[in-house]
Amino acid sequence: MSESAISLTNIPRISPMFRFQWEEAQACHVLLYPEGMVKLSGSAGEILQLVNGKSTVGEIIAALKEKFPGAPLDNDVLNFLEAAYGHGWLRSVDD
C-alpha cells in the first residue's frame, strides 16, 4: 500500500496473518495473531466487521452512514483503513 489516501474502489480483506472476532470476555472486537491480540475500539470494530473481501471502501462507508445517520465519518474511516493497512491487518484483494 502506498502512502497516498485509499481509493474508494479498493477492496480490503483481513490479512491471513490475523483473525478478527468478537471477544466476549474483553467486550470488544479483537485481532488475534501468533501469540498476541489487538483489542479494537468500538468504531474500529464496526469498520472491520464490514471488511469481507467483497465490499469496496466506498460501500463500507455507505453502509456505516446508513447505520450511523448524520455522522461525518468519511475521513475517520479512511484514516483508520490506512492505519490498518500500515499495521498489516488488511490486505487488498488484488495483492
Next chain:
Amino acid sequence: MVTVGSAALTTSKPLWLLAELTYRCPLQCPYCSNPLEIAKYKDELDTEQWISVLRQARKMGAAQLGFSGGEPLLRQDLEVLIAEARRLGYYSNLITSGVGMDEARVAAFKEAGLDHIQISFQASDEELNNYLGGTDSFRHKYEMARVVKKHDYPMVLNIVIHRQNIDQIEDIIKMTIDLKADYVELASTQYYGWSKLNEAGLLPTREQLARAERVAHDYQDRMKGKMKIIYVVPDYYETRPKACMNGWGSIFLTIAPDGSALPCHAARQLPGFTFPNVKHMSVEDIWQTSDAFNRFRGDDWMKEPCRSCVDKGKDFGGCRCQAFMLTGDATNADPVCAKSAHHAALVAEVNRITAVSLETVKTQPLVFRNMRNSRELAP
C-alpha cells in the same frame, strides 16, 4: 504460608493457556524448558480431560491457546483438540519441533482450524542442529517449514540462542528469510532446569552478545514490514529484571501433561508449593482461590528492595524461579536486578563461566534432555 484470606477475587483473566500435552519428545535439547522430573509424570490427561480444560479456560476469557510439550505431535488426538479449540473460538498455536509432521497432517490441522505453527530450529547448519537436538531432524524441519507456508499458515520460527550457536546468528536469520517466516524468535536461553545444568556450555560471553545484537538489529531494520524479528536478550546480563509472565497469576496458565496447573512452566521447581490439578479442581477455582496462583499476586509478598521500588508495578520483582534458584528464597528480588544484594554474586558467576574459552566449552559434554537422564537426575 501466605494466605489470601477473604481478599477480593482477582479480576485478571487467564488470557494465555499453554497446554503441554505431553513430556514425550523425539528431541533431546539440553536447554529444554520442561522440568528435570519429566520421567516422573507419565499419566497424561486424556482427550476428554483436555477438552474440559479448553472449555473451562475459554469461558474464563482465554483467547490464545498454545499446544506444546514435549512434542505435541506425539498426541494422536491433536486434530480433535484443534477442532474443539476452533469451535470454542481460540486462536490456536502449535509449538513443535516439526518431527513427526508430514504434509497430510499439516493439511488436516488446517482443516480442523489450526491458526498458526511455530517450528523450532537448533541451528542453521545440519551438524550442529542435529547434535543439539540429539536427533537427525534438520532436513525434515526445513522441509516442514516449506510445507507450513505452502498451506498458508502464519509461521514463527524459534531458535534458542546460546554460546554454541550465537556466532551463526547471521546464517540463522538468512535461513529464516529463505523459509519465508513471518516471525522469528531469537530467544536467548533462560537458565532453568536442563539449561541451568548446562549453563557452562550455553551462556554466551558479553562480546558474543554485543555482536549478535548488532546483527539482529540490522536485520530487524532490513526486514521491516516483511518479517518480524524478536530478539530476546539473556537476562543474566541485564541490570533490571524481566516482567516475568507479566506478573504471577496475571495472564498465563500452564497445564502440564499430568493436569497440574502452573503459573509458569518453570514453577514446578519452587519448594513449598502444592500445585493444583485439573483432575481435582475446576480451572476457575485454581485461578481464583488456589494458594499456588495467589502466592505472588500483588505486592504484599515482596521484601526489600522490591517493596519500596518505584518499578515494582512494572517488573513485579522479576522471576520467582530465578530468585529461588540464585538466592534460595523465592520472595527475594530477582538477582538480575542491580538493587539485589545478590546481584554482585551473579555477575561474578557469569564472569567465571564465560572466562572459559569456547574451544574448551565445546569439549565439555552437555546433559541431554531425555527420560534416562531425568530418571538419574531426579529419582
